[in-house]
Amino acid sequence: MPHKLIKIKRVEDRGPTRPVMIAIAGDSAAGKTTLTAGLVTALGPERVTAICVDDYHRYDRVERRAQPFTALHPACNYVEIMEQHLQLLATGQPILKPVYDHGSGRLVRPELVEPREFVLVEGLLPLHTKLSRACFDLSIYLEPPEEIRHGWKVARDTEKRGYRPEAVLRELEAREPESAAYIRPQSALADVVVRFAPIAGRDDPPGTPLSAELVLRPSVQHPDLSRVLDNVERHAIHLKLTRDADGRPVDTLHVHGHARRDESSEVKKAIWAQLGMAAGDPPSTLGTFGAGQHSEPLAITQLLLLYHMLDATAEARMSS
Known part of the structure:
Protein backbone atom coordinates (compact mmCIF):
# COMPACT_ATOMS: atom_id res chain seq x y z
CA MET A 1 0.00 0.00 0.00
CA PRO A 2 2.01 3.00 -1.26
CA HIS A 3 0.02 5.55 0.76
CA LYS A 4 1.00 3.77 3.98
CA LEU A 5 4.63 3.48 2.89
CA ILE A 6 4.93 7.23 2.34
CA LYS A 7 3.47 7.85 5.81
CA ILE A 8 6.04 5.48 7.32
CA LYS A 9 8.88 7.15 5.39
CA ARG A 10 7.78 10.61 6.55
CA VAL A 11 7.73 9.46 10.17
CA GLU A 12 11.21 7.94 9.80
CA ASP A 13 12.50 11.11 8.12
CA ARG A 14 11.19 13.55 10.76
CA GLY A 15 13.68 16.31 11.26
CA PRO A 16 14.81 19.71 9.99
CA THR A 17 15.01 18.59 6.34
CA ARG A 18 11.45 17.27 6.19
CA PRO A 19 8.97 20.04 5.32
CA VAL A 20 5.55 20.53 6.83
CA MET A 21 3.10 19.76 4.01
CA ILE A 22 -0.25 21.57 3.84
CA ALA A 23 -3.01 20.93 1.28
CA ILE A 24 -5.58 23.61 0.43
CA ALA A 25 -8.24 22.07 -1.80
CA GLY A 26 -11.45 23.45 -3.25
CA ASP A 27 -13.39 24.18 -6.40
CA SER A 28 -12.45 26.90 -8.88
CA ALA A 29 -12.57 30.41 -7.33
CA ALA A 30 -13.22 29.07 -3.81
CA GLY A 31 -10.51 31.32 -2.35
CA LYS A 32 -7.55 28.92 -2.30
CA THR A 33 -4.99 31.35 -3.74
CA THR A 34 -6.12 34.17 -1.43
CA LEU A 35 -5.82 31.96 1.65
CA THR A 36 -2.42 30.64 0.53
CA ALA A 37 -1.01 34.10 -0.24
CA GLY A 38 -1.80 35.35 3.26
CA LEU A 39 -0.02 32.39 4.84
CA VAL A 40 3.06 32.85 2.64
CA THR A 41 3.26 36.55 3.48
CA ALA A 42 2.86 35.96 7.22
CA LEU A 43 5.55 33.26 7.41
CA GLY A 44 7.87 34.87 4.88
CA PRO A 45 8.52 33.60 1.33
CA GLU A 46 11.98 32.39 2.40
CA ARG A 47 10.27 29.78 4.62
CA VAL A 48 7.48 28.67 2.25
CA THR A 49 7.23 26.84 -1.05
CA ALA A 50 3.78 27.28 -2.61
CA ILE A 51 2.62 25.31 -5.64
CA CYS A 52 -0.66 24.81 -7.49
CA VAL A 53 -1.50 21.29 -8.61
CA ASP A 54 -3.68 22.67 -11.40
CA ASP A 55 -0.33 22.92 -13.20
CA TYR A 56 -0.66 19.17 -13.78
CA HIS A 57 -3.35 19.64 -16.44
CA ARG A 58 -2.84 17.11 -19.22
CA TYR A 59 -4.21 19.36 -21.98
CA ASP A 60 -4.04 23.06 -22.74
CA ARG A 61 -7.24 25.10 -23.09
CA VAL A 62 -7.56 24.55 -26.85
CA GLU A 63 -6.93 20.80 -26.60
CA ARG A 64 -9.55 20.45 -23.84
CA ARG A 65 -12.28 21.58 -26.20
CA ALA A 66 -11.96 18.25 -28.03
CA GLN A 67 -12.14 16.19 -24.82
CA PRO A 68 -15.31 14.70 -23.28
CA PHE A 69 -14.48 16.16 -19.85
CA THR A 70 -13.42 19.42 -18.21
CA ALA A 71 -10.29 20.41 -16.26
CA LEU A 72 -11.95 19.11 -13.07
CA HIS A 73 -11.87 15.48 -14.23
CA PRO A 74 -8.89 13.39 -13.02
CA ALA A 75 -8.45 12.12 -16.59
CA CYS A 76 -7.69 15.71 -17.61
CA ASN A 77 -4.76 15.81 -15.19
CA TYR A 78 -1.47 13.93 -14.72
CA VAL A 79 -2.55 12.62 -11.32
CA GLU A 80 0.21 9.99 -11.13
CA ILE A 81 2.93 12.58 -11.73
CA MET A 82 1.33 14.85 -9.14
CA GLU A 83 1.48 11.96 -6.66
CA GLN A 84 5.16 11.33 -7.43
CA HIS A 85 6.05 14.99 -7.03
CA LEU A 86 4.15 15.32 -3.74
CA GLN A 87 6.05 12.30 -2.39
CA LEU A 88 9.36 13.89 -3.39
CA LEU A 89 8.49 17.22 -1.79
CA ALA A 90 7.19 15.47 1.34
CA THR A 91 10.59 13.82 1.81
CA GLY A 92 12.54 17.05 1.18
CA GLN A 93 13.49 16.52 -2.46
CA PRO A 94 13.17 18.96 -5.40
CA ILE A 95 10.90 18.50 -8.41
CA LEU A 96 10.66 19.78 -11.98
CA LYS A 97 7.05 20.95 -11.93
CA PRO A 98 4.91 21.55 -15.03
CA VAL A 99 3.41 25.02 -15.42
CA TYR A 100 -0.05 25.89 -16.74
CA ASP A 101 -0.54 29.56 -17.66
CA HIS A 102 -4.10 30.42 -16.60
CA GLY A 103 -3.97 33.67 -18.57
CA SER A 104 -3.21 32.10 -21.95
CA GLY A 105 -4.48 28.60 -21.18
CA ARG A 106 -1.21 27.12 -22.41
CA LEU A 107 1.31 24.69 -20.91
CA VAL A 108 4.65 26.49 -20.66
CA ARG A 109 8.23 25.75 -19.56
CA PRO A 110 8.44 23.63 -16.36
CA GLU A 111 10.14 25.08 -13.28
CA LEU A 112 12.45 23.72 -10.60
CA VAL A 113 10.76 23.69 -7.18
CA GLU A 114 12.68 23.04 -3.99
CA PRO A 115 10.86 22.44 -0.71
CA ARG A 116 11.38 24.90 2.13
CA GLU A 117 10.29 24.59 5.76
CA PHE A 118 6.63 24.68 4.70
CA VAL A 119 5.12 23.44 1.43
CA LEU A 120 1.64 24.78 0.63
CA VAL A 121 -0.14 22.82 -2.09
CA GLU A 122 -3.34 24.33 -3.44
CA GLY A 123 -5.62 23.34 -6.28
CA LEU A 124 -8.58 21.35 -7.48
CA LEU A 125 -7.44 17.78 -6.73
CA PRO A 126 -4.69 17.62 -4.06
CA LEU A 127 -6.77 15.25 -1.90
CA HIS A 128 -8.14 13.08 -4.68
CA THR A 129 -6.05 9.96 -4.00
CA LYS A 130 -4.90 8.10 -0.88
CA LEU A 131 -1.28 8.49 -1.93
CA SER A 132 -1.51 12.27 -2.29
CA ARG A 133 -3.37 12.60 1.02
CA ALA A 134 -0.66 10.59 2.79
CA CYS A 135 1.87 13.32 1.91
CA PHE A 136 0.20 16.02 4.02
CA ASP A 137 0.45 16.97 7.68
CA LEU A 138 -2.72 19.06 7.42
CA SER A 139 -5.43 19.21 4.78
CA ILE A 140 -7.90 22.07 4.33
CA TYR A 141 -10.96 22.25 2.10
CA LEU A 142 -12.58 25.58 1.18
CA GLU A 143 -16.35 25.24 0.88
CA PRO A 144 -18.15 28.57 0.27
CA PRO A 145 -21.83 28.34 -0.70
CA GLU A 146 -22.13 27.69 -4.42
CA GLU A 147 -23.91 30.95 -5.17
CA ILE A 148 -21.07 32.90 -3.56
CA ARG A 149 -18.37 30.86 -5.34
CA HIS A 150 -20.13 31.38 -8.67
CA GLY A 151 -20.09 35.14 -8.10
CA TRP A 152 -16.39 35.04 -7.22
CA LYS A 153 -15.61 33.00 -10.35
CA VAL A 154 -17.52 35.33 -12.67
CA ALA A 155 -15.76 38.34 -11.16
CA ARG A 156 -12.29 36.74 -11.36
CA ASP A 157 -12.57 35.26 -14.83
CA THR A 158 -14.00 38.41 -16.38
CA GLU A 159 -11.59 40.82 -14.68
CA LYS A 160 -8.38 38.77 -14.78
CA ARG A 161 -8.78 36.20 -17.56
CA GLY A 162 -10.75 38.08 -20.20
CA TYR A 163 -13.89 35.94 -20.24
CA ARG A 164 -17.39 37.23 -20.86
CA PRO A 165 -19.87 36.60 -17.98
CA GLU A 166 -22.10 34.33 -20.07
CA ALA A 167 -19.09 32.17 -21.00
CA VAL A 168 -18.16 31.76 -17.33
CA LEU A 169 -21.72 30.75 -16.45
CA ARG A 170 -21.76 28.19 -19.27
CA GLU A 171 -18.47 26.77 -18.02
CA LEU A 172 -19.84 26.50 -14.46
CA GLU A 173 -22.84 24.58 -15.77
CA ALA A 174 -20.64 22.23 -17.82
CA ARG A 175 -18.35 21.61 -14.85
CA GLU A 176 -21.09 20.90 -12.30
CA PRO A 177 -21.29 17.08 -12.77
CA GLU A 178 -17.51 16.71 -12.37
CA SER A 179 -17.43 19.18 -9.48
CA ALA A 180 -19.98 17.01 -7.69
CA ALA A 181 -18.16 13.78 -8.58
CA TYR A 182 -14.51 14.71 -7.96
CA ILE A 183 -14.03 18.09 -6.24
CA ARG A 184 -16.65 18.35 -3.50
CA PRO A 185 -16.06 14.79 -2.15
CA GLN A 186 -12.63 16.01 -0.97
CA SER A 187 -14.44 18.01 1.72
CA ALA A 188 -15.13 14.78 3.63
CA LEU A 189 -11.41 13.89 3.49
CA ALA A 190 -10.01 17.16 4.88
Whole structure:
Protein backbone atom coordinates (compact mmCIF):
# COMPACT_ATOMS: atom_id res chain seq x y z
CA MET A 1 0.00 0.00 0.00
CA PRO A 2 2.01 3.00 -1.26
CA HIS A 3 0.02 5.55 0.76
CA LYS A 4 1.00 3.77 3.98
CA LEU A 5 4.63 3.48 2.89
CA ILE A 6 4.93 7.23 2.34
CA LYS A 7 3.47 7.85 5.81
CA ILE A 8 6.04 5.48 7.32
CA LYS A 9 8.88 7.15 5.39
CA ARG A 10 7.78 10.61 6.55
CA VAL A 11 7.73 9.46 10.17
CA GLU A 12 11.21 7.94 9.80
CA ASP A 13 12.50 11.11 8.12
CA ARG A 14 11.19 13.55 10.76
CA GLY A 15 13.68 16.31 11.26
CA PRO A 16 14.81 19.71 9.99
CA THR A 17 15.01 18.59 6.34
CA ARG A 18 11.45 17.27 6.19
CA PRO A 19 8.97 20.04 5.32
CA VAL A 20 5.55 20.53 6.83
CA MET A 21 3.10 19.76 4.01
CA ILE A 22 -0.25 21.57 3.84
CA ALA A 23 -3.01 20.93 1.28
CA ILE A 24 -5.58 23.61 0.43
CA ALA A 25 -8.24 22.07 -1.80
CA GLY A 26 -11.45 23.45 -3.25
CA ASP A 27 -13.39 24.18 -6.40
CA SER A 28 -12.45 26.90 -8.88
CA ALA A 29 -12.57 30.41 -7.33
CA ALA A 30 -13.22 29.07 -3.81
CA GLY A 31 -10.51 31.32 -2.35
CA LYS A 32 -7.55 28.92 -2.30
CA THR A 33 -4.99 31.35 -3.74
CA THR A 34 -6.12 34.17 -1.43
CA LEU A 35 -5.82 31.96 1.65
CA THR A 36 -2.42 30.64 0.53
CA ALA A 37 -1.01 34.10 -0.24
CA GLY A 38 -1.80 35.35 3.26
CA LEU A 39 -0.02 32.39 4.84
CA VAL A 40 3.06 32.85 2.64
CA THR A 41 3.26 36.55 3.48
CA ALA A 42 2.86 35.96 7.22
CA LEU A 43 5.55 33.26 7.41
CA GLY A 44 7.87 34.87 4.88
CA PRO A 45 8.52 33.60 1.33
CA GLU A 46 11.98 32.39 2.40
CA ARG A 47 10.27 29.78 4.62
CA VAL A 48 7.48 28.67 2.25
CA THR A 49 7.23 26.84 -1.05
CA ALA A 50 3.78 27.28 -2.61
CA ILE A 51 2.62 25.31 -5.64
CA CYS A 52 -0.66 24.81 -7.49
CA VAL A 53 -1.50 21.29 -8.61
CA ASP A 54 -3.68 22.67 -11.40
CA ASP A 55 -0.33 22.92 -13.20
CA TYR A 56 -0.66 19.17 -13.78
CA HIS A 57 -3.35 19.64 -16.44
CA ARG A 58 -2.84 17.11 -19.22
CA TYR A 59 -4.21 19.36 -21.98
CA ASP A 60 -4.04 23.06 -22.74
CA ARG A 61 -7.24 25.10 -23.09
CA VAL A 62 -7.56 24.55 -26.85
CA GLU A 63 -6.93 20.80 -26.60
CA ARG A 64 -9.55 20.45 -23.84
CA ARG A 65 -12.28 21.58 -26.20
CA ALA A 66 -11.96 18.25 -28.03
CA GLN A 67 -12.14 16.19 -24.82
CA PRO A 68 -15.31 14.70 -23.28
CA PHE A 69 -14.48 16.16 -19.85
CA THR A 70 -13.42 19.42 -18.21
CA ALA A 71 -10.29 20.41 -16.26
CA LEU A 72 -11.95 19.11 -13.07
CA HIS A 73 -11.87 15.48 -14.23
CA PRO A 74 -8.89 13.39 -13.02
CA ALA A 75 -8.45 12.12 -16.59
CA CYS A 76 -7.69 15.71 -17.61
CA ASN A 77 -4.76 15.81 -15.19
CA TYR A 78 -1.47 13.93 -14.72
CA VAL A 79 -2.55 12.62 -11.32
CA GLU A 80 0.21 9.99 -11.13
CA ILE A 81 2.93 12.58 -11.73
CA MET A 82 1.33 14.85 -9.14
CA GLU A 83 1.48 11.96 -6.66
CA GLN A 84 5.16 11.33 -7.43
CA HIS A 85 6.05 14.99 -7.03
CA LEU A 86 4.15 15.32 -3.74
CA GLN A 87 6.05 12.30 -2.39
CA LEU A 88 9.36 13.89 -3.39
CA LEU A 89 8.49 17.22 -1.79
CA ALA A 90 7.19 15.47 1.34
CA THR A 91 10.59 13.82 1.81
CA GLY A 92 12.54 17.05 1.18
CA GLN A 93 13.49 16.52 -2.46
CA PRO A 94 13.17 18.96 -5.40
CA ILE A 95 10.90 18.50 -8.41
CA LEU A 96 10.66 19.78 -11.98
CA LYS A 97 7.05 20.95 -11.93
CA PRO A 98 4.91 21.55 -15.03
CA VAL A 99 3.41 25.02 -15.42
CA TYR A 100 -0.05 25.89 -16.74
CA ASP A 101 -0.54 29.56 -17.66
CA HIS A 102 -4.10 30.42 -16.60
CA GLY A 103 -3.97 33.67 -18.57
CA SER A 104 -3.21 32.10 -21.95
CA GLY A 105 -4.48 28.60 -21.18
CA ARG A 106 -1.21 27.12 -22.41
CA LEU A 107 1.31 24.69 -20.91
CA VAL A 108 4.65 26.49 -20.66
CA ARG A 109 8.23 25.75 -19.56
CA PRO A 110 8.44 23.63 -16.36
CA GLU A 111 10.14 25.08 -13.28
CA LEU A 112 12.45 23.72 -10.60
CA VAL A 113 10.76 23.69 -7.18
CA GLU A 114 12.68 23.04 -3.99
CA PRO A 115 10.86 22.44 -0.71
CA ARG A 116 11.38 24.90 2.13
CA GLU A 117 10.29 24.59 5.76
CA PHE A 118 6.63 24.68 4.70
CA VAL A 119 5.12 23.44 1.43
CA LEU A 120 1.64 24.78 0.63
CA VAL A 121 -0.14 22.82 -2.09
CA GLU A 122 -3.34 24.33 -3.44
CA GLY A 123 -5.62 23.34 -6.28
CA LEU A 124 -8.58 21.35 -7.48
CA LEU A 125 -7.44 17.78 -6.73
CA PRO A 126 -4.69 17.62 -4.06
CA LEU A 127 -6.77 15.25 -1.90
CA HIS A 128 -8.14 13.08 -4.68
CA THR A 129 -6.05 9.96 -4.00
CA LYS A 130 -4.90 8.10 -0.88
CA LEU A 131 -1.28 8.49 -1.93
CA SER A 132 -1.51 12.27 -2.29
CA ARG A 133 -3.37 12.60 1.02
CA ALA A 134 -0.66 10.59 2.79
CA CYS A 135 1.87 13.32 1.91
CA PHE A 136 0.20 16.02 4.02
CA ASP A 137 0.45 16.97 7.68
CA LEU A 138 -2.72 19.06 7.42
CA SER A 139 -5.43 19.21 4.78
CA ILE A 140 -7.90 22.07 4.33
CA TYR A 141 -10.96 22.25 2.10
CA LEU A 142 -12.58 25.58 1.18
CA GLU A 143 -16.35 25.24 0.88
CA PRO A 144 -18.15 28.57 0.27
CA PRO A 145 -21.83 28.34 -0.70
CA GLU A 146 -22.13 27.69 -4.42
CA GLU A 147 -23.91 30.95 -5.17
CA ILE A 148 -21.07 32.90 -3.56
CA ARG A 149 -18.37 30.86 -5.34
CA HIS A 150 -20.13 31.38 -8.67
CA GLY A 151 -20.09 35.14 -8.10
CA TRP A 152 -16.39 35.04 -7.22
CA LYS A 153 -15.61 33.00 -10.35
CA VAL A 154 -17.52 35.33 -12.67
CA ALA A 155 -15.76 38.34 -11.16
CA ARG A 156 -12.29 36.74 -11.36
CA ASP A 157 -12.57 35.26 -14.83
CA THR A 158 -14.00 38.41 -16.38
CA GLU A 159 -11.59 40.82 -14.68
CA LYS A 160 -8.38 38.77 -14.78
CA ARG A 161 -8.78 36.20 -17.56
CA GLY A 162 -10.75 38.08 -20.20
CA TYR A 163 -13.89 35.94 -20.24
CA ARG A 164 -17.39 37.23 -20.86
CA PRO A 165 -19.87 36.60 -17.98
CA GLU A 166 -22.10 34.33 -20.07
CA ALA A 167 -19.09 32.17 -21.00
CA VAL A 168 -18.16 31.76 -17.33
CA LEU A 169 -21.72 30.75 -16.45
CA ARG A 170 -21.76 28.19 -19.27
CA GLU A 171 -18.47 26.77 -18.02
CA LEU A 172 -19.84 26.50 -14.46
CA GLU A 173 -22.84 24.58 -15.77
CA ALA A 174 -20.64 22.23 -17.82
CA ARG A 175 -18.35 21.61 -14.85
CA GLU A 176 -21.09 20.90 -12.30
CA PRO A 177 -21.29 17.08 -12.77
CA GLU A 178 -17.51 16.71 -12.37
CA SER A 179 -17.43 19.18 -9.48
CA ALA A 180 -19.98 17.01 -7.69
CA ALA A 181 -18.16 13.78 -8.58
CA TYR A 182 -14.51 14.71 -7.96
CA ILE A 183 -14.03 18.09 -6.24
CA ARG A 184 -16.65 18.35 -3.50
CA PRO A 185 -16.06 14.79 -2.15
CA GLN A 186 -12.63 16.01 -0.97
CA SER A 187 -14.44 18.01 1.72
CA ALA A 188 -15.13 14.78 3.63
CA LEU A 189 -11.41 13.89 3.49
CA ALA A 190 -10.01 17.16 4.88
CA ASP A 191 -8.85 17.80 8.45
CA VAL A 192 -10.30 21.33 8.39
CA VAL A 193 -13.24 22.57 6.33
CA VAL A 194 -13.50 26.35 5.96
CA ARG A 195 -16.75 27.99 4.89
CA PHE A 196 -17.03 31.75 4.31
CA ALA A 197 -20.70 32.74 4.23
CA PRO A 198 -23.25 35.09 5.80
CA ILE A 199 -24.73 33.96 9.11
CA ALA A 200 -28.15 32.42 8.50
CA GLY A 201 -31.00 34.48 9.92
CA ARG A 202 -29.03 37.71 10.36
CA ASP A 203 -29.93 40.86 8.46
CA ASP A 204 -26.49 42.43 8.32
CA PRO A 205 -26.07 45.68 6.34
CA PRO A 206 -24.41 45.61 2.90
CA GLY A 207 -20.65 45.43 3.09
CA THR A 208 -20.57 43.26 6.23
CA PRO A 209 -17.69 40.78 5.78
CA LEU A 210 -18.64 37.13 5.37
CA SER A 211 -18.33 35.11 8.56
CA ALA A 212 -16.08 32.04 8.72
CA GLU A 213 -16.96 28.58 9.97
CA LEU A 214 -14.13 26.09 10.56
CA VAL A 215 -14.94 22.41 11.05
CA LEU A 216 -12.05 20.92 13.05
CA ARG A 217 -12.06 17.17 12.54
CA PRO A 218 -10.30 14.78 14.96
CA SER A 219 -8.28 13.26 12.10
CA VAL A 220 -5.37 15.42 13.33
CA GLN A 221 -4.52 16.85 16.72
CA HIS A 222 -5.61 20.46 16.69
CA PRO A 223 -3.75 23.07 18.74
CA ASP A 224 -5.27 23.87 22.12
CA LEU A 225 -7.05 27.20 21.66
CA SER A 226 -8.67 27.23 25.09
CA ARG A 227 -6.37 29.95 26.43
CA VAL A 228 -7.18 32.12 23.42
CA LEU A 229 -10.93 31.51 23.50
CA ASP A 230 -11.17 32.02 27.26
CA ASN A 231 -9.61 35.47 27.03
CA VAL A 232 -11.34 37.06 24.04
CA GLU A 233 -14.74 38.49 23.24
CA ARG A 234 -17.20 35.68 22.41
CA HIS A 235 -19.07 38.11 20.16
CA ALA A 236 -16.20 37.76 17.67
CA ILE A 237 -15.36 34.04 17.92
CA HIS A 238 -16.67 30.94 19.68
CA LEU A 239 -16.34 27.14 19.57
CA LYS A 240 -19.32 24.77 19.43
CA LEU A 241 -19.74 21.01 19.40
CA THR A 242 -21.78 20.21 16.28
CA ARG A 243 -22.46 17.27 13.95
CA ASP A 244 -20.39 16.59 10.85
CA ALA A 245 -21.95 15.56 7.53
CA ASP A 246 -21.66 11.90 8.58
CA GLY A 247 -23.42 12.57 11.91
CA ARG A 248 -20.31 12.32 14.07
CA PRO A 249 -19.60 15.00 16.70
CA VAL A 250 -17.06 17.61 15.66
CA ASP A 251 -15.76 20.95 16.94
CA THR A 252 -16.84 23.91 14.83
CA LEU A 253 -15.23 27.32 15.26
CA HIS A 254 -17.31 30.36 14.31
CA VAL A 255 -15.64 33.67 13.42
CA HIS A 256 -18.21 36.43 13.05
CA GLY A 257 -17.99 38.98 10.26
CA HIS A 258 -20.36 41.35 12.07
CA ALA A 259 -18.04 41.75 15.08
CA ARG A 260 -16.52 45.17 15.71
CA ARG A 261 -12.97 45.69 14.42
CA ASP A 262 -11.59 46.16 17.94
CA GLU A 263 -13.14 42.84 19.05
CA SER A 264 -11.59 41.01 16.10
CA SER A 265 -8.25 42.72 16.72
CA GLU A 266 -8.28 41.39 20.28
CA VAL A 267 -8.77 37.86 18.94
CA LYS A 268 -5.93 38.26 16.44
CA LYS A 269 -3.53 39.56 19.08
CA ALA A 270 -4.41 36.69 21.42
CA ILE A 271 -3.74 34.08 18.72
CA TRP A 272 -0.56 35.86 17.57
CA ALA A 273 0.75 35.81 21.14
CA GLN A 274 0.40 32.02 21.16
CA LEU A 275 2.32 31.54 17.91
CA GLY A 276 5.76 32.31 19.27
CA MET A 277 6.34 34.75 16.43
CA ALA A 278 7.98 38.18 16.69
CA ALA A 279 6.58 40.62 19.22
CA GLY A 280 4.01 43.17 18.14
CA ASP A 281 0.83 43.00 16.14
CA PRO A 282 -0.04 40.34 13.55
CA PRO A 283 0.88 41.23 9.94
CA SER A 284 -1.54 43.77 8.50
CA THR A 285 -1.54 41.81 5.24
CA LEU A 286 -3.55 39.00 6.83
CA GLY A 287 -7.16 39.11 5.67
CA THR A 288 -6.33 41.03 2.49
CA PHE A 289 -8.14 40.07 -0.70
CA GLY A 290 -9.09 41.59 -4.03
CA ALA A 291 -8.09 45.20 -4.67
CA GLY A 292 -7.08 46.20 -1.16
CA GLN A 293 -10.19 44.78 0.55
CA HIS A 294 -9.98 43.33 4.05
CA SER A 295 -11.80 40.63 6.02
CA GLU A 296 -11.24 40.08 9.73
CA PRO A 297 -12.71 36.51 9.59
CA LEU A 298 -10.24 35.70 6.79
CA ALA A 299 -7.37 37.15 8.86
CA ILE A 300 -8.38 35.13 11.93
CA THR A 301 -8.75 31.97 9.81
CA GLN A 302 -5.25 32.47 8.40
CA LEU A 303 -3.89 32.98 11.91
CA LEU A 304 -5.53 29.79 13.14
CA LEU A 305 -4.00 27.85 10.26
CA LEU A 306 -0.60 29.40 11.02
CA TYR A 307 -1.05 28.21 14.58
CA HIS A 308 -1.59 24.69 13.28
CA MET A 309 1.37 24.82 10.88
CA LEU A 310 3.82 26.07 13.49
CA ASP A 311 2.55 23.49 15.95
CA ALA A 312 3.34 20.77 13.38
CA THR A 313 6.87 22.18 13.03
CA ALA A 314 7.38 22.10 16.81
CA GLU A 315 6.20 18.49 16.97
CA ALA A 316 8.60 17.47 14.19
CA ARG A 317 11.54 19.07 15.99
CA MET A 318 10.66 17.43 19.30
CA SER A 319 10.50 13.97 17.72
CA SER A 320 13.68 14.34 15.63
